[in-house]
Amino acid sequence: MIGEHAFCPTSGASLSREVHYDERGRPERVPQSDDLSPNASLDAPLTTGERRSSRRALATHFRRCHRRHADADNELYCRAALSLARLKRAATGRQGRDVIVWYALAERLARDGFDVDWMSAHAEPRCPDCSGRLTYVEGPDGPIGRCGGSCHGTRADRLETIRDTVCSLFARTFPDDPTPDTDALTLL
Structure with a gap:
């Protein structure tokens, strides 16, 4: 997953709080070893998580x-x-x-x-098209989640x-x- 709930896409390890920046200035974190993924920090690259x-x-x-x-x-x-x-x-x-x-x-x-x-x-629902954060408004039948980046220019749910x-x-x-x-x- 990406965003707030990101984890290492290979091992499932938690990510460090410490951030490292790549050559483009994107923040990446190190997978942390624990009892569920004991070798995570040894074989996994820096990451921000993945969609898959x-x-x-x-x-x-x-x-x-x-x-x-x-x-x-x-x-x-x-x-x-x-x-x-x-x-x-x-x-x-x-x-x-x-x-x-x-x-x-x-x-x-x-x-x-x-x-x-x-x-x-x-887990955090993300826009199915651009994976951006959703913004929420109250609709007649409950909350409506719209793409926070307006990737389609529509206000669709x-x-x-x-x-x-x-x-x-x-x-x-x-x-x-x-x-x-x-x-x-x-x-x-």
Whole structure:
């Protein structure tokens, strides 16, 4: 993921608070080793995160985030790892972005009876086109997320596009399950 919730796209390691600047002046951070990614700082380059991370990185990030909210849960971690593998294998195009996979994973785990409310604290919806931050306004049916950079020059609801993409990925990955209604997604 990028932005506030960025992590190493290869190992899933947390990133340092210390910032290094590349030749263009872009801020990059160093992956930090810990018990979940013990060699992260040895083999990973400076990064600001990526839109698409490895399955391993997402699984590690998932475990690290969960441990901030609750005790370790091996059943949850196994179910999440299997679901992530299926989601990453089925994802194409925009569906492969970390935030889309994260929300689809939350939907899968919620249907399996796990508490996933904590997952919303570790993902930030971004514009599906430019990955820019969203700005929010109150609409007649709830919040509307618009691209903060106006990448299309439209005022369209980008949250609706994100919901549609999550539902599409979920349906493609788990065809035997009923496709979630875009308004009934657990986290969005």
